[in-house]
Amino acid sequence: MWWLVGLIVVLVIVAGYFVGIYNGLIRKRNETDNAWSQIDVQLKRRHDLIPNLVETVQGYAKHEKETFDAVIQARNRAVSAEGPAAAGQAEGILGAALGKLFALAEAYPDLKANQNFLALQEELSSTENRIGFARQAYNDAATRYNNAREVFPANLISGGFDRAELFEIEVDAEREVPKVQFG
Amino acid sequence: MWEQIERNRRRSRIIVTAMGMILVGVGMALGMFFSGQQQGALVGGVAALGIWLVLWLFSHSQGDDVLLRMAHARQIEKRDHPQLYNIVEEMSIAAQLPKVPRVFIVDDPSPNAFAVGRDPQKAAVAVTIGLLRLLDRDELQGVVAHEIGHIKNRDVALMTTAGIMLGAIVILADIGLRVMWYGGGSRRSRDHSGGGGGAQVILMLIAAVFLILSPILVQLIYFALSRRREYLADASGAMYTRWPEGLASALEKLGMASIPQADQSRVTAPMYIVRPLREGERRNLASAFSTHPPLEKRIQVLRGMGGNVDFQAYDRAYSKVLGDHVVGARTLAGTESIPANAPADLSAQPIPPTERLRAASDAFLAGAGYQRVPCHHCGAVLKIPKARQGRLSACPRCGASLGR
The missing domain is CATH 2.30.30 (SH3 type barrels.)
Known part of the structure; x- marks a missing residue:
């Protein structure tokens, strides 16, 4: 009789332990998914800022039509890009085009002093940072999740949990965030 | 990676439990003394826990906003100081906070920053005008990351609980010693006539020594805990920004500032990035009775991370500078290293301190209505x-x- 009670207690404890591990895996997987969607949110933020930026710069540098067109085109392509690979490439081209746009300001002192432009500059560099931090947070979350699902005894029950792939930057232009030095 | 913080939390809980046991001990010593009987110890211990519970509930019902009000902090909106607001949002993304903390500005020329929020859902980050004037964007980011580290590591809840425990012990021991000193004589002679004997006197002596030593001991524990959480928040800051140099350079500048600070609350002191300076006081004195480690050590550790930003790199640098470990060695195995990464700053145009001061005080005034x-x-x-x-x-x- 007593051994039966003991067996049931042990079974309940073991089951509870695995339920805990399972819930932990679910939580970590959700965190990973959340982090991934943050990247999209921040990329969209960048797209939304660009028309405003181009409009401000246009007021001061009317002759640089080529640069504006390149930025607008890169933006539109990035907005409509399908799939991670295409999106990554489009964002990379957009980053490079933005770098050129900011380099323009060098030749227009009035633009450099413009409050609106300075504010946009802060917004855009914050957006670049956010994209970087969102990626970084995703990779951190994915690493935590992957570690959690591979260690013993979690690996006994983590068959249904797919490994999260890390975000790798493949396009050279994308790796280089537009860096602009102002005199 | 983050599991290390979990493990540290467990260790911190053990420390808080030890403090609680000392609190009960003080209560027992007092109870024994007042009643003159061994049974009084039980009552005293329970009473001490009761006092702690009342204080704890009181501080919880008051919430974090009292601390912000005590520091004369004003909440600002994004339009009041876009850069500060952006940085807080960026760091919340990096730390994966469930919600972006509210942003406050404190009208104080002394450069400093602190965080409140027992619950990461209701957290807030406050910086002084002096800090905004002094630091550039990367340095500000380092400071904010350190504060977000405090929020993420749940240091606010821990240090408030420990601080209340410390306060209760100090008050109880003080009462006990006063009573012993002034009113103890008559009570003791009465006990003597009752036939308690020499054992009673020895017990009294032991109780007195315990009452004198326990507040000092608990303070040492409390300050050691606080310093440890400070190092860990630095480690988290380096990790979130991926750029330890920002925080190191900020700490360097903060160390050179010598303006005394108005807010001298002991409750908020462990949450500040550097210990609030008193009038005419110097910084950087290493002391067992300080809530913060010496700045030069913190800077040395951050600069000794060797191009990596993960906790392992921080722990290695820490042990090189201080000969000890700050995170459990067992958890260091099997995790990969993360390289440092310079932040993107399109507005590389440096903003002069006068402009930064104007922007900061304008933001404070906007927050003040x-x-x-x-x-x-x-x-x-x-x-x-x-x-x-x-x-x-x-x-x-x-x-x-x-x-x-």
């Missing part, structure tokens, strides 16, 4: 407090009508 009224005649911008709004008809500088 001031109204900005430009004079179209002379170009001056009037900043009018809430109570006086709409009661000024002419510009005090040029006398032109402010027809609105």
Whole structure:
């Protein structure tokens, strides 16, 4: 009789332990998914800022039509890009085009002093940072999740949990965030 | 990676439990003394826990906003100081906080910053005007990351609980010693006539020594805990920004500042990035009775991370500088290293300190409900407090009508 009670207690404890591990895996997987969607949110933020930026710069540098067109085109392509690979490439081209746009300001002192432009500059560099931090947070979350699902005894029950792939930057232009030095 | 913080939390809980046991011990010593009997110890111990519970509930019902009010912090919106607000949002993304903390500015020329929020859902980050004037964007990011580290590591809840425990022990021991000193004599002679004997006297002596030593001991524990959480918040800051140099350079600048700070609350002290300076005090004195480690050590550790930003790199650098470990060795195995990464700054154009000061105080005034009224005649911008709004008809500088 007593051994039966003991067996049931042990079974309940073991089951509870695995339920805990399972819930932990679910939580970590959700965190990973959340982090991934943050990247999209921040990329969209960048797209939304660009028309405003181009409009401000246009007021001061009317002759640089080529640069504006390149930025607008890169933006539109990035907005409509399908799939991670295409999106990554489009964002990379957009980053490079933005770098050129900011380099323009060098030749227009009035633009450099413009409050609106300075504010946009802060917004855009914050957006670049956010994209970087969102990626970084995703990779951190994915690493935590992957570690959690591979260690013993979690690996006994983590068959249904797919490994999260890390975000790798493949396009050279994308790796280089537009860096602009102002005199 | 983050599991290390979990493990540290467990260790911190053990420390808080030890403090709780000392608190109960103090209560027992007092109870024994007052009743003159061994059974009094039980009552005293329970009473001490009761006092702690009341204090704890009181501090919880008050919430974090009391701390912000005590520091005279004003909440700001994004438009009041876009850069600061952006940085807080960026760091919340990096730390994966469930919600972006509220942002506050403190009208104090002494450069400092602190975080409150027992619950990451209701957290807040406050920085002084002096800090905004002193630091550039990367350094500010380092400081904010350190504060977000405090929030993420749940240091606010831990240090408040420990601080209340410390307060309860200090108060109880103080009461006990006073009673012993002034009223103890008659009680002891009465016990003697009752036939308690020499054992009673020895017990009394032991109780007295315990009452003298325990507040000192608990303070040492409390300060050691606080310093440890400070190092861990630095490690988290380096990790979130991926750029330890920002925080290191900020700490260097903070160490050189010598302006005393108005907020000297002991409750908020462990949450500040550097210990609030008192009038005429110097920084950087290593002391067992300090809530913060010496700045030069913190800077050395951050700069010794060797191009990596993960906790392993921090722990290696820490043990090189201080010969000890700050995170459990067992958890260091099997995790990969993360390289440092310079932040993107499109606005690499440096903003002069005077401009930064103006932006910071404008943001504070906006948070305090001031109204900005430009004079179209002379170009001056009037900043009018809430109570006086709409009661000024002419510009005090040029006398032109402010027809609105």
